[in-house]
Amino acid sequence: MSSPVIVYPPELPVSAARDEIAAAIRDHQVVIVAGATGSGKTTQLPKICLELGRERIAHTQPRRLAARTIAERVAEELHVELGDLVGYKVRFTDQVSDATRIALMTDGILLNEIHRDRLLRRYDTIIIDEAHERSLNVDFLLGYLHRILPERPDLKLIITSATIDPESFAAHFTSRNGEPAPIVEVSGRTYPVEIRYRPLSDADATPEESAAGGRGRGRPAGRDSVKSLRSSEPAATEPEDEVGAIVAALRELDREAPGDVLVFLPGEAEIRDAAEAVRGAYRSSTSPVEVLPLYGRLSAAEQHRVFEKSKVAGLRRRVVLATNVAETSLTVPGIKYVIDAGTARISRYSARSKVQRLPIEAVSQASANQRSGRAGRQSSGIAIRLYSEDDFEKRPEFTEPEILRTSLASVVLQMLSLGFGDITEFPFLTPPDSRGVKAAFDLLTEIGAVDLPRGSQPRLTRVGREISRMPMDPRFARMLVEAARAGSDVLTAVTPIVAGLSIQDVRERPSADAPQSVRDEADRMHARFVDPTSDFLTLVNLWNHLREQQKELGSSAFRRMCRSEHLNYVRVREWFDVHRQLKTLVKAPKHSGRPATEGAPDPDAVHRAILAGLLSQIGILDERTASTSKNKAKGEKRRIAEYRGARGIRFSIFPGSGLRRKSPQAVMAAEIVETSRTYARTVAAIDPAWAEALAGDLAKRQVTEPHWSKDAGAAVAYEKVTLFGVEIIPKRRVQFARIDRAGARELFLRHALVEGEWDPPGSTNASVRSGGRTPSCGADWRNSRSASDAETSSPATRPCSPSTTSASRTRCSMCAPSRSGGARRWPRRPSCWSCARATCSTTTAVRIRPSSPPGGRRTIRCWGWPTASSRAPRTTA
């Protein structure tokens, strides 16, 4: 085929640097291109590569939409049809052909191709775009590419990043002769943005600082008048709260040229508060402002208002109140001013509690600059930061890479599947935290995906290999594996559930400023599908409804139906797409389980399959909090029933759940997230009998030290079984007949190898494991009197996570004084007897610390998870 005519738009800064870039690519295997927004690097780099004679170019993007639109753009500039010379590949769709030489794709796609093409031989050039975002995918890709570059001397790697920190990429790709990869810097094409600092009064900034930060501008007059509207305090002070500061900043901008304002706030609640205040402040104003909230959970129509022309007559300006959506995925048009509260909800995975947290944190300097940059896209602008310059200077330069903030289970699984047994050997740009890696192994062991044989590298089980092929959360993938085992009818029900869990909820709840009637209507529409025992079955009901409607209606009628029933059409399509993909990946064996039957599957069978992925996500109703809430009910705010879960966490059911009011005795949750409280999302009531069945596997078995009973003429001990601290099998007496006390102890210790020294976990001796069989038990062994003491002070007897028993910490976080000051309810103990003793995964070997802890108690704790197949009760065919 004829070569395309390659022309570079002269207005793009990258065009001027193209000879330099081309030379760098020609002479080096790895090149870093650092360019700000608008430099044109994304669209022009593939053309430069093409001109250099590169034949098969992979160009990755973090988002699907970007991959597609950039492909369209490049094809247009080269005057070729999309899918011909230039194509794209994203999940569910691709437009590539044999003629394709430039393939735009999401980084996830390239990552996945590694499984079939270990050295990525199908490409001779790889461009990793937006590497500065440091997504988990990019970090893993860069580590992997670092590994294979010596084996692929013909492969060219180009990494592009914003101007922040290109040196770290260059250093990571240092060549054999010790030279870092060359960096080519390209200027951006944005307009200047003036930064003004307007800290809140309770911030630590001095007035001089804020004056300096504000380029010597005086305090605006309007701000004080707003302040006096909001409170009776002296008007001369700075606003004390965020909402007041936003209104004050808007008043300040009122004296500037017209232009829309983008306000960055951490979350939905803050947006609601701010919206109310801004509307209130401008209600009587002669020049009205339009307030538009913008966040991810908003309905498509409400989000779209940002891109539409306003219908308000005589509008002075629009004020868009947004979360981080506006920083990454959406570009709000026409913004001239930015007000930045300087915070965001950042996702963090707690390796200790294994719960996802969403704390509100100060954003990094890079993020703050990205936000203020939004004011300079179309003309020069102003950004007002609601914090001091000093505060800004103290902030971390970059947002922590995702690899340090997220669950690593999926990455670890992929690595094992690709044959990297030792994760510490992998050339990560930023090595993940060892606690995070351990947490990942814990999870993978829990779901039976990995085996940790004594003295050798961890390896994938058969289940693990199946799970690693599935593009989703390992917990969810585990459910599918179990469903397939249970039979095709269970699989048929579980597949849409799993697909539904792995996308954003299709149900749309109108924002608070929508009319009450609309919100009630949405609630009513959604309530039709509610199953009072299980949110999972609710998903099935909703799924069945959607599939029926889709069959009956034409596509545009179906779309209208979705809108009128407050279901997000785009996400519904995504649900269908994921479902279709999962169906091709997982098939039930022909003769397994019951034959496929018409109609509803056995809910218990469905829940058992789901449970296989959620073993440590079980919670048991805390009767005490439930009962106190009844006593306290005096027209006051009702207390929400709390559940006790694994690792001592407490949670309540998410308000959107159909089980919220019922408060069942035992639940399992698809997801547990900590925000202001800890919420379990998508829950199902589980049969209390299951809990008992599970107890044998999961529960902590506590046995008292045997003592001689004259009465019985034998050694006796007391045993009880608890699941996550809740007694499942009540205390009962165990007799060791015709054995004296010493014999009884022998009997008990038969499975426990007692050695003189106890090695703190973390040393090589600490994780004692047995091969093969991994019964799960915890034994808590001490003299009988202290055992009964412990039972009466039950909050302290909850199991502690073995991961907290690090050498440096002799107390676990539950027993140690709480840093947050009294948030923990259980009594503090002088030292931790329940975790800082010994840890093992089975009963075959336990080391006991030689000195007894205060109170003369001795503890053996065994903690491990059974292999997955042994856990869930099986269906009989």
Added chain:
DNA sequence: GAGCACTGC
């Protein structure tokens, strides 16, 4: 009675 944003053969 409530939650940042992405993504995958």
